[in-house]
Amino acid sequence: MMKTLRKKFILFAMSAVTILLIVLIGAINGFSWIILDRQSDSILHTLVNADGMPLPMDFPDQWPFMPAPDMDAVKSALFFIVHTDTNGNVLDVNIDQISSVDTEQAIQYAGQITGTSGKIDGYKYEVKQLGTDRLIFFMEISAQISIFIMVLSVSSVIAVICWLVILLFVVMFSSRFVRPIIAGIEKQKQFITNAGHELKTPLAIIQSNNDASALIHGETKYSKNIRLQTQRLNVLMTNLLTLAKLDEEVKLPTETVDISELICGIFSAYEDSASEKQITLSAKIQPHILMQIHMETFMQMISILLDNAVKYTPEGGTILFSVRTEGVHIKILEENTCENPHGTDPERLFERFYRGDDARTQNSASSGYGIGLSAARAIAETFGGKLTAEYPETGKIRFTAFF
Structure with missing residues (x-):
């Protein structure tokens, strides 16, 4: 029983720890992704408003606990711009601020967009109307993804290490935790077993004396009641002893x-x-x-x-x-x-x-x-x-x- 109870205790404790760590990792990384995503939105929006040439300016905070992007972050952004007319024909392509995309690729990306903003192949885009023409801004977000993956990896490794440390602690001290419970259960089972065996003899004597009295003096309602109650107590003792034996988990x-x-x-x-x-x-x-x-x-x-x-x-x-x-x-x-x-x-x-x-x-x-x-x-x-x-x-x- 000690082994079974220890296993159940360890399983329960580690299940609770696992759920807690998963919730924490999920919350930390979810919050991290939202902050990074909002920051990249702010940088892209700044580039769109400045037509790709941002000047030093003050930005209001976009979200609680998230500072507005500084000008260094905006100026270091990698982006390209595609200028199209009302029919979608490409009028101009500006790839001066990025080296990983050529003119042909920029035109292909412009042809794949839907709506006025979104994401496509590791780029965020936003459309700015210039009369009947459109300026389509594409900003690379690989840095955002890299930071998120790094935070996720580090937090996951720390969580695994913490899980293993807690597992070691729980395994080492599980015996101490369950020992009082085992002692109480053992005392209870021992009491039931002893009481059951001790009651069998007086019950058998009561039954035999009652049967002898019925033979000598005849059956009465009292002898019937005694027989009924002793039979019920015998059944109770048998079932209690069975449960005590099965609780011991002896094969x-x-x-x-x-x-x-x-x-x-x-x-x-x-x-x-x-x-x-x-x-x-x-x-x-x-x-x-x-x-x-x-x-x-x-x-x-x-x-x-x-x-x-x-x-x-x-x-x-x-x-x-x-x-x-x-x-x-x-x-x-x-x-x-x-x-x-x-x-x-x-x-x-x-x-x-x-x-x-x-x-x-x-x-x-x-x-x-x-x-x-x-x-x-x-x-x-x-x-x-x-x-x-x-x-x-x-x-x-x-x-x-x-x-």
């Missing part, structure tokens, strides 16, 4: 078993109790289904499902139990009529000590402690399966186990 010895034959044997044991309540009990069990299981524990899971169904199915109701294969999966289904759930989430039925009907009393023959289904789900998960509950229609509940 159970398994064998290949024909579960079809096994379930048929368990199913027949509930026919009498179902007939007493006039419940229609039917089964559809596909023959010769083999599964690798720990027989005793698997039988307990099936018994819990059937016992739960017989207890809570009203008189005259129906219970359907089916076992079949679906591809590589084995599907075990138990469906029975029940009282209206009144909006209860079926998943809550698997909570330990949850009882769906608060009106049931401890003296009711059909009442339970709300621990059986928890044990059934734990058993299913032990064999790599999944046990779920749903209400397929009003007045019916269905439990499905997939393996």
Whole structure:
């Protein structure tokens, strides 16, 4: 359990750290890109207003926390200008401020623009109207992209280093963090195990004395109540011990078993109790289904499902139990009529000590402690399966186990 809890702690902690670092890196680089983009917009707009020959002037701030471009940045910008008439014919090309573009390339870029501003192949452009003619300004933004890539790279490397350092710290101290939790869990499991074993003997004595008294003095309502309550306590102790054993995550010895034959044997044991309540009990069990299981524990899971169904199915109701294969999966289904759930989430039925009907009393023959289904789900998960509950229609509940 220590290893499992440590893994979960490390996974949770590092997931939180990863999300935090991703958000920080995204925010830093997103903010950086917006600032660089706004600055390049300001420089290009300045060049457009000055027809490519900016003079020293004061600029207002364009955006909070972002200073206006200085004249050195404007004068060092790499740009070219294409002059066209109203029909798009090129009248003049000025490539004096850039060496990486020739006249033919400049004309090609001018023919590809759409709208009055935008980006194309690493250049920002803006169009200025001169009567019926147009001046198209193209400014290279490779420096902006380079700065952004550098900031992104540096911040990513720092984030990775921080992530590794935090991972080392979490791994080194995870044992110390989870040790108190493990100690509490171990004490709780030890208490349940000890209490379960200690209660078995007095319960057996009470049961045997009660049976002897019934034989000598005859059956009374008191002996019946004693027998009922001791039976319920025995079931509770069995389920609690099962949960404690499964929580220890000790690998159970398994064998290949024909579960079809096994379930048929368990199913027949509930026919009498179902007939007493006039419940229609039917089964559809596909023959010769083999599964690798720990027989005793698997039988307990099936018994819990059937016992739960017989207890809570009203008189005259129906219970359907089916076992079949679906591809590589084995599907075990138990469906029975029940009282209206009144909006209860079926998943809550698997909570330990949850009882769906608060009106049931401890003296009711059909009442339970709300621990059986928890044990059934734990058993299913032990064999790599999944046990779920749903209400397929009003007045019916269905439990499905997939393996």
